[in-house]
Amino acid sequence: MADYNTYRTTQGVGTRTAVVDEGLRAHMNKVYGLMSVGMLVTAIAAWGISTAAVGADGQLTQLGVAIYASPLKWVLMFAPLIVVFAFGAMLNRLSVQTATLVFYGFAALMGISISSIFLVYTSMSIIQTFLITAIAFAGLSLWGYTTKKDISGWGSFLIMGVIGLIVASIVNIFLGSPAMQFAISVLGVLIFAGLTAYDTQNIKNTYLQMAGSDRDFLGKAAIMGALQLYLDFLNLFMFLLQFLGNRD
Secondary structure, eight states, X not given: OOOGGGGGSSTTHHHHHHHHHHHHHHHHHHXXXXXXXXXXXXXXXXXXXXXXXXXXXXXXXHHHHHHHSSTHHHHHHHHHHHHHHHHHHHGGGSOHHHHHXXXXXHHHHHHHHXXXXXXXXXXXXXXXXXXXXXXXXXXXXXXXXXXOSOOTTHHHHHHHHHHHHHHHHHHHHHHOOHHHHHHHHHHHHHHHHHHHHHHHHHHHHHXXXXXXXXXXXXXXXXXXXXXXXXXXXXXXXXXXXXXXXXXX
């Protein structure tokens, strides 16, 4: 792992430290900027689809039936998971521009996948949960960025937790157990809170290790970092919504 202090012991320490500091700030701003646009795309897609899915009489339109009451709902449920793994595998072969478009396309697909929250929960509770998530995410990410503690050891444990959550969630689709869903939600909040701090530190350290790399590599690293934080934020929001959301 890169040690930030090593940059202060090299020749030309003052200039190089200033360059690294400036480059790191620009890199993190790009990561957060991409993530924020991705979240905006998701919100617009989710709201737009949920609005089109319900008619003036309060009944599902043909689009709503197709998305929420036909086998297509299973495709939309699992498609983002497939896309995110495929995107990670193909990223090195894509240009920065193409990778950015794919990321935004994924964000739109995710919006369609979670659009039913606007039919299940009140708009006010969705907004309140979003604000709570944003505050929690900002605090966790800031801690991950500024802490001197090496939390890289969290990675394996947290990834195993995510895999367990995915498996348990799929099983509970068929079981429909409220107790199991509550346990999944609690663990989900804890795991993605940890991942927010872990991923932020990892993004920072990746830049420090690769600060001399070409712009194309750093551009793709920023996109991958944005994707990681986007998924952390979205999953934290969805799990918190199960606790805090008022059903419509």
